[in-house]
Amino acid sequence: MSEEIKVDLELDLKGLLCPLPMVKVSQNIKNIPVGGIIKATATDPGSLADIPSWARTTGNEVVKTEKEGKDIIFYVKRLK
Amino acid sequence: MSEEKRRELTMVVFSGDMDKLMAAFLIATGAAASDMEVTMFFTFYGLRALKKKNVRTGKSFFGKMMGMMEGGDISKASPSKYSMGGMGRWIFNKMMGAKNVQSLEELRKMAIDLGVNLYGCQMTMDVFEIPREKMIDEVKDVVGVAFMLEHSKDSFSTLFI
DSSP: OGGGSOOSEEEEETTOOTTHHHHHHHHHGGGSOTTOEEEEEEOOTTHHHHHHHHHHHHTOEEEEEEEETTEEEEEEEOOO | OOSSOOOEEEEEEOOOOHHHHHHHHHHHHHHHHTTOEEEEEEOGGGGGGGBOTTOOOOSSHHHHHHHHHHOSSGGGOOOSSOOGGGHHHHHHHHHHHHTTOOOHHHHHHHHHHTTOEEEEEHHHHHHHTOOGGGBOTTOOEEEOHHHHHHHHHTSSEEEEO
């Protein structure tokens, strides 16, 4: 499934609680080019709502969300 | 950051309670991470959050007494409930550590790293006899209510914590 998306940066956010998952994504998205994608793996169920909210607020995009057991995997595209 | 005008959030931090400071810094870091400009204005008991470690404040008798009662920097803040003479803080820190939640000090550091602007209230610093030198270097400036209101006027929201 995930092979179709070209990932520029992978982030391990497992075990981190609010606000760290969104903070780490926001800090790291500056390190990839516009149009690039971060694959972020979190375990905090709160991030399911938080990462998409963060993306809407900042004008970026969650292109795909997957769940694998306890892992929640976000593919976040940098739009600006 | 982005070239467009950033949205601003103003926060008046009045409380020096551990849990309320935690909420304040959590919202501030979240907002800063969401590309918002954040102004935190610390007044009254909230000034604790700006104090350096291990400093004694107060010049007059009452000022010294206040410094003792308020006692210490951000790491010495007690929760607003279940304070239990310092036990509450210890228990809270243990529980948060077990869940990988950052300490108040770490949260403050993260807020600073993300560009959150910290300001001290001149009037309460005078009343409590807390000079600028006894505050952390990251405090941007010492200001008054007009400064806070100017930022509040330009903000989409202003919180009083």
